[in-house]
Amino acid sequence: xxxxxxxxxxxxxxxxxxxxxxxxxxxxxxxxxxxxxxxxxxxxxxxxxxxxxxxxxxxxxxxxxxxxxxxxxxxxxxxxxxxxxxxxxxxxxxxxxxxxxxxxxxxxxxxxxxxxxxxxxxxxxxxxxxxxxxxxxxxxxxxxxxxxxxxxxxxxxxxxxxxxxxxxxxxxxxxxxxxxxxxxxxxxxxxxxxxxxxxxxxxxxxxxxxxxxxxxxxxxxxxxxxxxxxxxxxxxxxxxxxxxxxxxxxxxxxxxxxxxxxxxxxxxxxxxxxxxxxxxxxxxxxxxxxxxxxxxxxxxxxxxxxxxxxxxxxxxxxxxxxxxxxxxxxxxxxxxxxxxxxxxxxxxxxxxxxxxxxxxxxxxxxxxxxxxxxxxxxxxxxxxxxxxxxxxxxxxxx
Numbered sequence: 192x193x194x195x196x197x198x199x200x201x202x203x204x205x206x207x208x209x210x211x212x213x214x215x216x217x218x219x220x221x222x223x224x225x226x227x228x229x230x231x232x233x234x235x236x237x238x239x240x241x242x243x244x245x246x247x248x249x250x251x252x253x254x255x256x257x258x259x260x261x262x263x264x265x266x267x268x269x270x271x272x273x274x275x276x277x278x279x280x281x282x283x284x285x286x287x288x289x290x291x292x293x294x295x296x297x298x299x300x301x302x303x304x305x306x307x308x309x310x311x312x313x314x315x316x317x318x319x320x321x322x323x324x325x326x327x328x329x330x331x332x333x334x335x336x337x338x339x340x341x342x343x344x345x346x347x348x349x350x351x352x353x354x355x356x357x358x359x360x361x362x363x364x365x366x367x368x369x370x371x372x373x374x375x376x377x378x379x380x381x382x383x384x385x386x387x388x389x390x391x392x393x394x395x396x397x398x399x400x401x402x403x404x405x406x407x408x409x410x411x412x413x414x415x416x417x418x419x420x421x422x423x424x425x426x427x428x429x430x431x432x433x434x435x436x437x438x439x440x441x442x443x444x445x446x447x448x449x450x451x452x453x454x455x456x457x458x459x460x461x462x463x464x465x466x467x468x469x470x471x472x473x474x475x476x477x478x479x480x481x482x483x484x485x486x487x488x489x490x491x492x493x494x495x496x497x498x499x500x501x502x503x504x505x506x507x508x509x510x511x512x513x514x515x516x517x518x519x520x521x522x523x524x525x526x527x528x529x530x531x532x533x534x535x536x537x538x539x540x541x542x543x544x545x546x547x548x549x550x551x552x553x554x555x556x557x558x559x560x561x562x563x564x565x566x567x568x569x570x571x572x573x574x575x576x577x578x579x580x581x582x583x584x585x586x587x588x589x
Contacts, residue, residue, distance in 0.1 A: 235409030237269035242412055244339065246498035251341045253351045253379060258314060261344040271310045271340050278338070280313040286320045290327050297330040310340040315350050318343065322353055332361035351379035359384070364503045370411065371397045387411070416495050417488045424485045427506035428569065429476055431515040436472055436562040438519030443527035443554050450531070458551045471559045471588050474580040475566050484572040522565075526557045552589075559588035 240250055250270055254261050258281050265271045283289040321327045335341055343354060355367050369383035374396040380386035381400055388401030398404035447458040491497060530553050563581045570577060
């Protein structure tokens with residue numbers, strides 16, 4: 192053990208002495224056995240990835256494993272298939288050759304380089320070089336957007352988060368979701384728009400830093416294809432419906448101004464202005480946001496391609512916003528001018544009393560009835576809480 196004794200007092204060339212200590216200790220050993228942890232795929236991984244790809248979601252594998260292991264795992268999970276064209280950026284020796292290859296792939300994408308069904312594989316060394324060049328990074332981002340699957344091997348945790356950032360910055364419409372199960376995935380999970388942590392044997396760091404935590408990769412099917420679809424349809428409808436109901440209810444006050452000679456008189460009672468958004472129309476919107484199901488969960492799982500219909504925020508485009516605005520204007524016109532036309536007849540019959548307050552009550556009650564019936568008619572899933580709250584809100588307004 193003379194190397195060990197000498198290395199205690201050596202401060203220069205310590206690596207040489209440490210290597211000597213290792214060689215001195217590791218000899219004449221008898222191998223008794225070996226232990227290891229089996230690293231295998233969970234159940235339903237291939238089925239889940241297949242459905243996500245049918246839904247139009249580009250799948251990435253960001254791993255620290257070597258290239259061969261990453262490719263084998265991608266084939267075993269069904270992420271890539273043997274019939275797909277492979278674009279390999281791992282075997283490039285120097286930066287200049289790498290930049291030239293990326294440029295050729297970008298310029299010749301129409302020549303079967305990145306045809307539908309291709310996948311790209313790159314390693315940490317290539318990523319480090321590409322991220323330092325703005326032009327090469329832009330070309331790579333466009334190439335990746337045309338690939339169905341991407342395999343990135345030999346990555347550090349920082350490089351994983353850098354790739355997520357690159358995808359986010361390449362197109363503002365790109366929505367990223369990172370799934371990880373270990374501590375080396377934390378930076379990637381926190382960088383993505385939505386972070387999912389798998390609770391497994393590699394600790395709880397990923398699940399604690401994620402937005403949502405699941406116990407099995409197969410649960411991703413229902414989380415994204417079902418609950419993700421439901422959440423987006425509910426959210427997009429309620430945002431536009433909230434705008435529509437304000438237009439339908441309060442535009443009659445603008446019409447009333449022409450008849451009141453701009454005197455400042457209000458059509459509605461002050462209590463109605465307070466209760467419209469807090470009582471008369473609030474509860475049905477909450478029930479809709481909790482219970483609405485455009486399609487049943489079984490149907491969404493069986494038809495993952497329905498997820499494509501909501502890509503690029505399609506349900507909240509400008510055309511839909513204009514449609515809801517014009518619908519609110521049309522309903523406000525019908526509500527106000529219908530009662531304005533019938534009011535002289537109603538005054539002759541005199542069941543509602545006379546004067547402005549009675550007209551305001553009838554216009555307000557009709558507006559509440561219309562906007563509540565609208566949410567009931569737009570709902571694809573009629574539950575008894577929704578039906579009950581809609582009719583209770585209508586009754587409370589009169």
